[in-house]
Amino acid sequence: MSQSTSSSYISAPRPGETSWLWLIKIVTGPLLILVFILHLTVNHYIGSLPSGLMTYADVVHYYQNPIIPAIEILFLITVVTHSLIGLRGIILDMNPSRPVLRAINWFFSLLGVFSVIYGIWLVLAIASKGGK
């Protein structure tokens, strides 16, 4: 994409970006906005602290509703996928060499998988605290 974007420019896959990756990035964007509004509202406005933030007890209580861990895991997968595909796209704008791009692909894939596994473990760990 040229930086002197004309008014008729429309987003499209870059060289090195498959149509699927581009489509996932475009589709996860609006989904993220919806889940982010829910995430922000709950975590920053309805907690018992004067600022609206949730205490540890609030978070554990909140996670006892089974739909909440499901939504948070959906949010996690969506946001990690969107951000890493987006960051890769930014790097593609600088036209990296093939070996560099291959290294970036591996690094981002591992980072994404690790982040999602870590996040799911964290969500389940919090949810499990309520039974104790």
Place this chain on the structure above:
Amino acid sequence: MDQTRNQPSAGKFLSWFIPVGRQVGGWAFALNRLTAIGLTVYLFLHLFILGKLAQGPGAYDQFLELTENPLIKLGEWAVVVAVLLHGLNGIRIVLTSFGVGVTRQRQLFFGFMIVALLLILMFTVRMY
């Protein structure tokens, strides 16, 4: 492939920070990428810090006390500002990607940015 596109250049990245001579589309481009980079850094920091929840109430509630620090509050404000700017600019990109408003991108950009500024103002008043 068009050989004039995407040539490697550090100057190309640095030019995102230089407002001189930029068209509206260039501003939208820079805004989208700069907020994306900031939000990605925040995302992984956020995930790391939320690990305190696994350490129990002492660790997490002690961390919450930090959120009263003015610098942390400013950081939180910056995250919400970045999300609003990136998200609303992103809606424009999604719309035009599917052929909606392609010839009205300037108006769409300004319209969404006005909405973003109003929401930022509301959040700022609520926060402070």
